[in-house]
Amino acid sequence: MKTSRRAELLALSAKLFAERGYVSTTVRDIADAAGILSGSLYHHFDSKESIADEIITGFLDELFGTYGEIVAAGHGPRETLEAVVAASFDSIHRRPAEVAIYQNEAKHLMQLPRFGYLNQRNAEFRKLWNTILTDGVRDGVFRADLDVELVYRFIRDTVWVAVRWYNPDGTLSASDVAKQYLGILLDGIAKR
Amino acid sequence: MKTSRRAELLALSAKLFAERGYVSTTVRDIADAAGILSGSLYHHFDSKESIADEIITGFLDELFGTYGEIVAAGHGPRETLEAVVAASFDSIHRRPAEVAIYQNEAKHLMQLPRFGYLNQRNAEFRKLWNTILTDGVRDGVFRADLDVELVYRFIRDTVWVAVRWYNPDGTLSASDVAKQYLGILLDGIAKR
DNA sequence: TCTGCTCCCTAGCAAGTGCTTGGTAGGGTA
DNA sequence: TACCCTACCAAGCACTTGCTAGGGAGCAGA
Numbered sequence: 413m414k415t416s417r418r419a420e421l422l423a424l425s426a427k428l429f430a431e432r433g434y435v436s437t438t439v440r441d442i443a444d445a446a447g448i449l450s451g452s453l454y455h456h457f458d459s460k461e462s463i464a465d466e467i468i469t470g471f472l473d474e475l476f477g478t479y480g481e482i483v484a485a486g487h488g489p490r491e492t493l494e495a496v497v498a499a500s501f502d503s504i505h506r507r508p509a510e511v512a513i514y515q516n517e518a519k520h521l522m523q524l525p526r527f528g529y530l531n532q533r534n535a536e537f538r539k540l541w542n543t544i545l546t547d548g549v550r551d552g553v554f555r556a557d558l559d560v561e562l563v564y565r566f567i568r569d570t571v572w573v574a575v576r577w578y579n580p581d582g583t584l585s586a587s588d589v590a591k592q593y594l595g596i597l598l599d600g601i602a603k604r
Numbered sequence: 605m606k607t608s609r610r611a612e613l614l615a616l617s618a619k620l621f622a623e624r625g626y627v628s629t630t631v632r633d634i635a636d637a638a639g640i641l642s643g644s645l646y647h648h649f650d651s652k653e654s655i656a657d658e659i660i661t662g663f664l665d666e667l668f669g670t671y672g673e674i675v676a677a678g679h680g681p682r683e684t685l686e687a688v689v690a691a692s693f694d695s696i697h698r699r700p701a702e703v704a705i706y707q708n709e710a711k712h713l714m715q716l717p718r719f720g721y722l723n724q725r726n727a728e729f730r731k732l733w734n735t736i737l738t739d740g741v742r743d744g745v746f747r748a749d750l751d752v753e754l755v756y757r758f759i760r761d762t763v764w765v766a767v768r769w770y771n772p773d774g775t776l777s778a779s780d781v782a783k784q785y786l787g788i789l790l791d792g793i794a795k796r
Numbered sequence: 797t798c799t800g801c802t803c804c805c806t807a808g809c810a811a812g813t814g815c816t817t818g819g820t821a822g823g824g825t826a
Numbered sequence: 827t828a829c830c831c832t833a834c835c836a837a838g839c840a841c842t843t844g845c846t847a848g849g850g851a852g853c854a855g856a
Contacts, residue, residue: 417833433712435627439814451816452834457657460814489606490794520625552794562776562784563793569765570758576711577757585755592754600792601746601755602682609803631844643846644804652844798856805850813842824831 421446423509426467430512434464434521461526464513468521472509472533475503489548490598496544497597498578498590500571504578511575511581541567567597589593609649612636618659622701626656626709653718656705661712662723663702667695671732681740682790688736689789690782692763696770697778703767730756759789776793 424445428437439460443450459465481496506512521527541564548554568592578589616637620629631652635642649655674687696703713719733756740746766781 414745433625433627435625435713436813440812448833449835451836454815455833520628525667528722539645552795555795557816562781563788564754565766565769566762566785566788568772569768570762573761573765574757576761592751593758595749596758596792597788598792598794600790601740601750602790603744603747632842640803641805642844643806643808646845647803655852799844799854800856801854802852803833803850804852806848809844809846814840816839817837818835819837820833822832825829826827 421453421456422463422467422470425463426509426513427469428515429464430509434513434517461524464517464521464525467510468514468518468527468530470491470531471507471514472501474507475499475534476536478503483540488553489544489551490553493544493548497567497571497594498587501574501578501586501590502591504572504575505580508575508578508580511572515575538564538570547591570597595603613645613648614655614659614662617655618701618705621656621659621709622704626705626713635762643767653716656709656713657718659702660706660710660719660722663695663699663706667691668728670695675732680745681736681743682745685736685740686786688732689759689763689786690779693766693770693778693782693785696764697772700767700772702766702769703764707764707767729760733759762789 421442421577425437425442428441428445431437432441435523438452438456439453442463443453446453457466465525478499482492482499485492485495487495518527518530545554545558545560545563549556549558549560574589574593578584578586613634617629617634620637623629624633625775630642630647634655635645638645649658661665670691671688672719674684674691677684679687710719710722714722716751734752737746737750737752737755741748741750741752762785770776770778770781
């Protein structure tokens with residue numbers, strides 16, 4: 413019970429935003445789920461936008477903190493790739509609502525000045541992956557005929573889109589999924 | 605100019621639904637884009653829902669028609685997989701708006717009774733891929749240690765999510781993308 | 797010329813949207 | 827006792843939503 417009311421409301425909003433979408437979730441929906449009236453929400457938050465903002469910012473700060481640690485560890489391209497993929501699936505496991513919001517709403521929210529930082533984050537993302545992949549090609553651990561930009565998109569999309577079907581309470585753990593996925597990504601599905 | 609007014613309005617609506625999302629696109633937005641008033645839309649269509657319905661139904665009928673032809677050709681698992689992937693990227697090329705709508709809105713629309721057929725289509729999809737993959741494992745063309753259900757999800761998601769960045773007018777053609785993707789999927793990105 | 801059809805307009809309604817306002821109950825602090 | 831804080835309520839405002847009712851202009855066939 414040490415969680416502040418504010419944090420409760422944020423978690424609750426994130427769940428609703430993830431399930432119904434940002435625009436389809438009304439402030440009354442959120443208030444109903446919290447057992448209060450819609451107007452009372454505005455004691456805690458400035459606007460519906462600022463609720464979404466706080467959810468996304470908190471999530472991205474945590475995620476990029478983890479990525480930063482991985483890169484700082486200074487392992488080889490293949491190990492770094494594996495760690496980043498594993499960390500991403502882990503974040504899907506721990507923050508499914510936040511990932512879903514980022515996946516589904518980022519494109520539209522990015523157009524608002526307030527969410528301009530999403531563009532920066534995307535750029536960071538792209539740079540991270542491009543570095544891993546080009547380093548890997550240079551070191552000869554990844555195939556030389558790769559279209560790095562294309563591979564980056566495929567990895568990025570495939571990892572995050574898993575939030576649509578991944579079940580945090582299911583039998584398949586995040587690391588199981590990461591292992592299977594890395595198996596396909598690195599070695600393919602065709603028999604040697 | 606032989607295209608009926610109805611077809612024009614459908615194409616126009618599809619574009620807007622894809623860009624802004626179904627809920628965020630208002631009937632006034634559609635009417636404005638068509639150069640008429642919102643009320644006039646209801647001469648052509650019963651409701652906003654029926655516009656989306658017609659768009660999605662038309663697209664899925666065409667898509668599954670193509671899939672049916674591929675399966676009917678009776679090639680091996682690997683050739684069938686390649687053809688299905690190529691056909692999917694081709695549909696992204698030819699009907700980007702429809703694919704985007706299906707990707708972004710299906711989850712929410714499926715909850716409406718009217719769009720119950722989306723569940724059936726998903727089941728058809730799953731069966732198609734499961735057959736291809738299990739046949740391939742049985743025939744020894746795909747690795748025996750694959751989690752078929754997981755691979756199905758990865759392929760499905762990765763193919764369709766490409767609609768987010770694929771540019772029909774760009775230098776990269778749909779078959780280029782399909783080739784690159786099949787290269788990764790079948791043989792992986794790691795150097796042998 | 798009459799009739800019917802297509803396509804659109806004018807004008808609006810009921811429901812719902814995010815958000816604001818003035819206020820209250822209960823508690824802590826000096 | 828005086829003051830401030832947190833957390834909420836009741837009521838409603840300005841606006842947007844999908845959709846409707848009724849009508850009119852242009853054209854085609856009889």
